[in-house]
Amino acid sequence: MNMAMLVSILAVTVQAGTSLVFATIGEIYTERSGILNLGVEGMMLMGAVAAFAAAYHTGSVWLGVAAAMATGGVLALIHAFLTITLRTDQTVTGLALTIFGTGMTSFLGQRLGPAGKPLVGLIGPRFERLPLPGLSDIPFLGRALFRQDLLVYGMYLLVPLAWYYLYKTRPGLHLRAVGENPQTADAMGVSVSGIRYAYTVLGGMLVGLGGAHLSLAYTPGWTENLTGGRGWIVIALVIFATWDPLRAVVGAVLFGGVNAVQFRLQAAGTAIPPAFLGMMPYLFTILVLVVITWWEAFRKRVGAPAALGLPYAREEKG
Amino acid sequence: MIDTSSDPAVAMRGITKRFPGVLANDHIDFEVQAGEIHALLGENGAGKSTLMNILTGLYRADEGEIALHGRRVDIRSPRDAIALGIGMVHQHFMVVEPLTVAENIILGLNKPRFALNMKRAEEEIAALSQRYGLRVDPHAYIWQLSVGEQQRVEILKMLYRGADILILDEPTAVLTPQEAGELGRTLRHMAAEGKAVIFITHKLDEVAEFSDRVTVLRRGRVVATLPTAETTRSDLARLMVGREVLFRLEKEAVEPGETVLDVQGLRALGDKGLPALQGVSFQVRAGEILGIAGVAGNGQRELAEVLTGLRKASAGRVLVGGRDITNRSPRVVIDEGVAHVPGDRLGMGLVPDLAVSDNLILKSYRQPPFCGGFFLHRDSINEHADNLIAAYDIATPSPATPVKLLSGGNLQKCILAREITTGRGLLVAVHPTRGLDVGATEAVRRTLLEQRAAGMAILLISEDLDELLAISDRLAVIYEGRIMGVVDAASADLEEIGLMMAGTEVSTSNPKP
Ligand SMILES: Nc1ncnc2c1ncn2[C@@H]1O[C@H](COP(=O)(O)OP(=O)(O)OP(=O)(O)O)[C@@H](O)[C@H]1O
Ligand SMILES: [Mg+2]
Numbered sequence: 047m048n049m050a051m052l053v054s055i056l057a058v059t060v061q062a063g064t065s066l067v068f069a070t071i072g073e074i075y076t077e078r079s080g081i082l083n084l085g086v087e088g089m090m091l092m093g094a095v096a097a098f099a100a101a102y103h104t105g106s107v108w109l110g111v112a113a114a115m116a117t118g119g120v121l122a123l124i125h126a127f128l129t130i131t132l133r134t135d136q137t138v139t140g141l142a143l144t145i146f147g148t149g150m151t152s153f154l155g156q157r158l159g160p161a162g163k164p165l166v167g168l169i170g171p172r173f174e175r176l177p178l179p180g181l182s183d184i185p186f187l188g189r190a191l192f193r194q195d196l197l198v199y200g201m202y203l204l205v206p207l208a209w210y211y212l213y214k215t216r217p218g219l220h221l222r223a224v225g226e227n228p229q230t231a232d233a234m235g236v237s238v239s240g241i242r243y244a245y246t247v248l249g250g251m252l253v254g255l256g257g258a259h260l261s262l263a264y265t266p267g268w269t270e271n272l273t274g275g276r277g278w279i280v281i282a283l284v285i286f287a288t289w290d291p292l293r294a295v296v297g298a299v300l301f302g303g304v305n306a307v308q309f310r311l312q313a314a315g316t317a318i319p320p321a322f323l324g325m326m327p328y329l330f331t332i333l334v335l336v337v338i339t340w341w342e343a344f345r346k347r348v349g350a351p352a353a354l355g356l357p358y359a360r361e362e363k364g
Numbered sequence: 365m366i367d368t369s370s371d372p373a374v375a376m377r378g379i380t381k382r383f384p385g386v387l388a389n390d391h392i393d394f395e396v397q398a399g400e401i402h403a404l405l406g407e408n409g410a411g412k413s414t415l416m417n418i419l420t421g422l423y424r425a426d427e428g429e430i431a432l433h434g435r436r437v438d439i440r441s442p443r444d445a446i447a448l449g450i451g452m453v454h455q456h457f458m459v460v461e462p463l464t465v466a467e468n469i470i471l472g473l474n475k476p477r478f479a480l481n482m483k484r485a486e487e488e489i490a491a492l493s494q495r496y497g498l499r500v501d502p503h504a505y506i507w508q509l510s511v512g513e514q515q516r517v518e519i520l521k522m523l524y525r526g527a528d529i530l531i532l533d534e535p536t537a538v539l540t541p542q543e544a545g546e547l548g549r550t551l552r553h554m555a556a557e558g559k560a561v562i563f564i565t566h567k568l569d570e571v572a573e574f575s576d577r578v579t580v581l582r583r584g585r586v587v588a589t590l591p592t593a594e595t596t597r598s599d600l601a602r603l604m605v606g607r608e609v610l611f612r613l614e615k616e617a618v619e620p621g622e623t624v625l626d627v628q629g630l631r632a633l634g635d636k637g638l639p640a641l642q643g644v645s646f647q648v649r650a651g652e653i654l655g656i657a658g659v660a661g662n663g664q665r666e667l668a669e670v671l672t673g674l675r676k677a678s679a680g681r682v683l684v685g686g687r688d689i690t691n692r693s694p695r696v697v698i699d700e701g702v703a704h705v706p707g708d709r710l711g712m713g714l715v716p717d718l719a720v721s722d723n724l725i726l727k728s729y730r731q732p733p734f735c736g737g738f739f740l741h742r743d744s745i746n747e748h749a750d751n752l753i754a755a756y757d758i759a760t761p762s763p764a765t766p767v768k769l770l771s772g773g774n775l776q777k778c779i780l781a782r783e784i785t786t787g788r789g790l791l792v793a794v795h796p797t798r799g800l801d802v803g804a805t806e807a808v809r810r811t812l813l814e815q816r817a818a819g820m821a822i823l824l825i826s827e828d829l830d831e832l833l834a835i836s837d838r839l840a841v842i843y844e845g846r847i848m849g850v851v852d853a854a855s856a857d858l859e860e861i862g863l864m865m866a867g868t869e870v871s872t873s874n875p876k877p
Contacts, residue, residue, distance in 0.1 A: 215478050223471050234471045235446045360423075
């Protein structure tokens, strides 16, 4: 393996991991508030189709991004209304959201093209690579990390910001408290449902953004089931990351990396059937999850927000 | 002393609160002056916490009004109450375990607008804890603290917000006598600064010692508000319960029988993987109560868990009635007739969402008459529940009520009823009267003495020395997972016990066998 190949694998890793980082950070924020949203896959698909359709018709990738985030946010708002206000079961509601999103995108993909024709196969605007002057000339790392599109650079900024916000700011403290112990947060004057609504919607917007990166940059265009189960990978990565935005990057890079290697192998042509190669990132995720859970449980701190999945009502006893 | 001519700091008038099936507060009038410590007394379920939760905005009253310092206020949420200078230490602590002390204290404030300046907050907290003598490390995580320290955090939380109306709901239930005394002095200090302090307790001695006035609630109504100086312990108990309460229970002489529980060189690890029991040996005979005294966290919980099959012993043996039950499953231990009244009532003792009747058969549902093969027999389960509810005087709206809605005393009566009907031979009771009112405490202690008279061997683990001395026959003191000595309860020397609890080995008046 030579240097150029390594650079390209690393670059593809970052490309493949970006949508995961956005969505994982989004879901981390949602779960930190105590709301489990298993609708990630559905929201990501809807984000991707909305992004591509909007960009195709307006010619602006940025309007595509806005459409994706709005779509993710609205879907998450539905989840919030059902689970927080109407107190439906979070698991079931999230699954329903994914089923809805999957069906809806396959329908929309057939109708949102020009004159009600399918979107599939169309070529639309996309985020182009934009080498950063100076940085992209750094040997190896610079060439891999700084010859990317603007959304990737946005992701580089988002990660430390998300970490800082969560651990070093007052709203971040309130967010962590609500997910751990809503009774206490409420008694201290923090609005539990306000926070839960806000971060569920924010999480949905970030998941939508992840979807936009798929259809506008990583694999530009729309095909049915474009995410290929990435929404589920995100749920696993949240656990892998132990609800910490910095660790989310590690998980996303691992998954993206295995994906990139797998592509390389396919391109190079090996004896392993492509179907098996395609499975690798998913198998790898399961493996990592098992190891991590075992190892963390061993040290008695798995770290899920203690109130995750539990509804809260002030005057309810027990 | 207390100036009752000026506007009271707190005036609650005609407060009524209904929960499904219960009238928790029934037109309550309640006043507290600035600068006084006002004790709020009442049986379990009398409505004390409910009344205070209304004052702090956690519950909305159905009727009634509140005035602070003579001004009508409308408290719609905890946020409003905090802004009005009301602070509360809740019966079940309100702390976020994975956060630090300082983070817990500043939680909910909008002072630092965005970025947290923990250094500054930590300095302020250190200064505050210095001033009130509330020692606690602001950097520590809550889960690292003892309950006594967690309570200091709760008090600091109120003080940090500059609250001048302070409510403490059973603050001493989980404290050692020394810690309770310290708390009393802190409360005095705060009252002397002109704060109004409301203090809920079941311990009548503390009422006499710390409070200026006392209000007694019974079944959601105020029965009296009196200056503490004009009351006696038995007056207060009578007001609370509506009958005479015996503080000294008659302990009939019982000739102990065979050894029922034989513990030999028991060792076990605690939750954090450190040794919690380091070679514990003792025996309990039929018709005898052996009390285990000691400061919380010296291996008591682990001891109870090993004896009941809930924790593995790493060495040593446990014999019940001559049969080895070391490291057998809880099921086997139950079948051997070991009854367990755990310290954590709703967590380990009962299933909160199940009905009272179902909780009463949790250990016998596999056997007739409650089940025949695969199906449960509802009729006999209900009949069993009706019998026990009557026999143990359990106050519940119906046998089908989820047990979590019962008051603390009635929860404990449910557990005792179940354990005594299924247990044969040995009863392990952990803090059986913690948090219970005087009436329920009396009932529980009387039940234990009855079982002793009936030939049960009882291991009583408690932090309440008065209780241990009142009902046990012998007293073993545990310190850092070792038995420091065993003394005869009738002739016990308090000073000697205190020394052993602090870790000094004392030659025992009742030599170890
Ligand atoms: N959130 C709630 N939902 C339903 N019932 C409740 C609720 N809170 C309290 N109750 C009921 O209201 C009554 C009064 O309860 P409260 O907690 O105020 O009693 P208390 O005087 O504080 O008793 P204790 O000494 O056991 O703490 C009880 O019957 C209780 O079961
Ligand atoms: Mg109470």
